[in-house]
Amino acid sequence: PTRVKDIALAKSYHSSAMLAFAKAVLDVIPVSIFSTYSVIVNSNQKSLARLPTKINVNSLADHSFFGDRHKLAKLTYDVSILTKGIIDMKETMIGDLKMNPQQLLEEGLRKELVRQLSFAMHDHLQFSMASERSTKSLQSRHKVFLNNLSLLSRRMEGFQSAIIWLQDYLRIDGLLIYLQESTRVIWYSTNIEINNELKARPLPLSSAPIPRHPRTEEDPKSSTFMGRTLSAITNMLDPKIMSYSRALDGWFFRQSFETALDVKVVALIRKSIGVQGIIAMEYLMSHKVSMELDSFYQFYDNALVNYGVMLEKFRDGVFPEWQVPKYGVLFYSSAVSKVTKLMVPLATFFSRTGKLQLLRRMMRTELRLGGRIDAEELLQASLVTNAEILSLVQEEGKNLVLDDYTRDLINTSCHLHQALGEGDPISTQFSKTNALEGLPSLLTLFVLHYAPKVSYDMNFQALNGRDDESFDGWVVATGLGTVLRQFNPAYTKATFSLLGQYVKCALEACLIKAETEDYSSTLLERKKTMNVITFMKHVRDATDLNHNILYDYIPLHMVEMLGILDD
Numbered sequence: 001p002t003r004v005k006d007i008a009l010a011k012s013y014h015s016s017a018m019l020a021f022a023k024a025v026l027d028v029i030p031v032s033i034f035s036t037y038s039v040i041v042n043s044n045q046k047s048l049a050r051l052p053t054k055i056n057v058n059s060l061a062d063h064s065f066f067g068d069r070h071k072l073a074k075l076t077y078d079v080s081i082l083t084k085g086i087i088d089m090k091e092t093m094i095g096d097l098k099m100n101p102q103q104l105l106e107e108g109l110r111k112e113l114v115r116q117l118s119f120a121m122h123d124h125l126q127f128s129m130a131s132e133r134s135t136k137s138l139q140s141r142h143k144v145f146l147n148n149l150s151l152l153s154r155r156m157e158g159f160q161s162a163i164i165w166l167q168d169y170l171r172i173d174g175l176l177i178y179l180q181e182s183t184r185v186i187w188y189s190t191n192i193e194i195n196n197e198l199k200a201r202p203l204p205l206s207s208a209p210i211p212r213h214p215r216t217e218e219d220p221k222s223s224t225f226m227g228r229t230l231s232a233i234t235n236m237l238d239p240k241i242m243s244y245s246r247a248l249d250g251w252f253f254r255q256s257f258e259t260a261l262d263v264k265v266v267a268l269i270r271k272s273i274g275v276q277g278i279i280a281m282e283y284l285m286s287h288k289v290s291m292e293l294d295s296f297y298q299f300y301d302n303a304l305v306n307y308g309v310m311l312e313k314f315r316d317g318v319f320p321e322w323q324v325p326k327y328g329v330l331f332y333s334s335a336v337s338k339v340t341k342l343m344v345p346l347a348t349f350f351s352r353t354g355k356l357q358l359l360r361r362m363m364r365t366e367l368r369l370g371g372r373i374d375a376e377e378l379l380q381a382s383l384v385t386n387a388e389i390l391s392l393v394q395e396e397g398k399n400l401v402l403d404d405y406t407r408d409l410i411n412t413s414c415h416l417h418q419a420l421g422e423g424d425p426i427s428t429q430f431s432k433t434n435a436l437e438g439l440p441s442l443l444t445l446f447v448l449h450y451a452p453k454v455s456y457d458m459n460f461q462a463l464n465g466r467d468d469e470s471f472d473g474w475v476v477a478t479g480l481g482t483v484l485r486q487f488n489p490a491y492t493k494a495t496f497s498l499l500g501q502y503v504k505c506a507l508e509a510c511l512i513k514a515e516t517e518d519y520s521s522t523l524l525e526r527k528k529t530m531n532v533i534t535f536m537k538h539v540r541d542a543t544d545l546n547h548n549i550l551y552d553y554i555p556l557h558m559v560e561m562l563g564i565l566d567d
Contacts, residue, residue: 190224315438
């Protein structure tokens with residue numbers, strides 16, 4: 001019996017080794033097919049111009065390109081010989097194992113496609129992370145960024161057309177293979193960047209291994225091309241040089257008004273890394289925001305050790321909120337001066353978080369537009385799935401049982417919503433939070449600290465930093481609003497209440513000074529007060545709060561009065 005068992009094991013090993021050898025030999029065919037087709041793609045892009053819709057009869061000869069077309073026909077014939085050889089092969093038994101040439105060819109194509117896709121993304125998505133932060137330097141990096149995306153877009157278009165063109169020869173679903181393998185490459189890189197097994201996305205099953213490329217010298221902190229792309233975007237959007245415009249939905253250079261990142265750039269990113277790339281990028285941004293919030297909670301807990309008593313005294317000094325503090329504006333100035341060391345870390349955190357949140361919103365807008373235009377069936381499927389879930393909830397109510405079917409239905413609905421870009425990322429609840437005592441007070445002092453250091457830019461309709469101050473109004477307001485969204489709405493109301501109290505106090509001080517001093521002596525205080533109101537509007541609009549929340553704490557006639565004085 002032992003001898004029989006040994007013979008069976010040896011036979012199995014021999015069969016597996018022979019099958020592996022046959023796979024290695026046949027892998028040469030997909031490599032040859034792709035290398036040949038790369039020449040065909042380059043010829044189509046460079047030599048063979050597309051025929052216009054209407055051609056003059058006299059100029060037909062100019063569009064013939066006989067030599068290039070003869071070369072193209074010869075290359076196509078070479079590819080057909082390779083594919084015909086595989087198709088004509090029949091199933092063969094190697095020992096106890098069956099060798100299916102068609103299946104081996106498909107596996108070889110997947111392997112070569114994954115290798116080509118992975119290398120292309122790794123090669124093109126490399127960006128300079130120079131420390132110089134001048135306008136000229138950022139403009140140069142911006143051009144390189146767009147150029148790399150354009151090159152990758154054309155390369156990916158070539159891969160897709162190659163596999164679709166080959167599917168008729170090989171009798172395979174080429175587009176499905178391309179989408180599956182490109183999705184695997186993108187999410188594999190995203191999972192590496194996240195480096196968290198609990199948050200990693202499962203990959204589609206495939207026999208093609210995904211190569212892992214080393215980190216680049218330009219960006220050693222990022223593990224993959226997904227991380228490098230996100231780092232390039234966030235580092236390029238410098239708040240000292242660029243401003244976000246909510247009306248135009250994008251970032252622009254302040255001096256030249258050139259576009260840095262808008263819907264067109266996001267569309268170019270989609271062409272480069274595909275729809276799944278946009279979804280993965282948005283998912284990676286969401287993970288980064290979650291990490292930023294965890295860092296903020298830790299920072300706040302450490303700050304309470306030294307500033308907890310001071311924030312409690314400030315809260316007692318402004319109580320009740322409907323009444324002006326005893327020492328007026330001086331009380332606020334004194335409180336702000338005591339927490340100055342916390343302002344720069346807070347501004348940095350709000351800027352990073354707000355930038356990521358606005359980028360997430362732009363990514364979802366691109367997905368939503370694409371879903372409305374190019375994926376109507378997917379949109380209808382999402383509506384049907386939602387309707388089915390609602391009907392289950394209405395019928396069962398509290399007795400609803402989350403069986404496997406219901407769970408799969410909910411998961412499908414979530415994936416469809418994500419693919420279609422539904423929902424507002426600003427309202428995302430990232431994690432369960434504990435109460436942070438004194439947070440509204442600290443946020444109020446943060447706004448009052450930066451109010452005199454910013455000015456309203458009519459071109460971008462936003463508050464921007466003055467005197468080389470790193471402050472982008474919409475970005476910081478979005479970051480601050482994201483923090484407030486993680487807590488009970490009472491935190492938002494308390495923050496607006498404290499800021500409204502300051503506005504009423506400052507207005508009273510301005511009116512008193514106006515009777516005894518020159519207009520110029522009260523101009524700075526009025527400017528500061530108007531900046532506070534404008535920032536409150538930014539937070540309200542960025543986080544989609546109730547429009548009247550501002551006027552619940554600052555009467556409309558006061559806002560109009562300050563506007564008249566400011567003019």
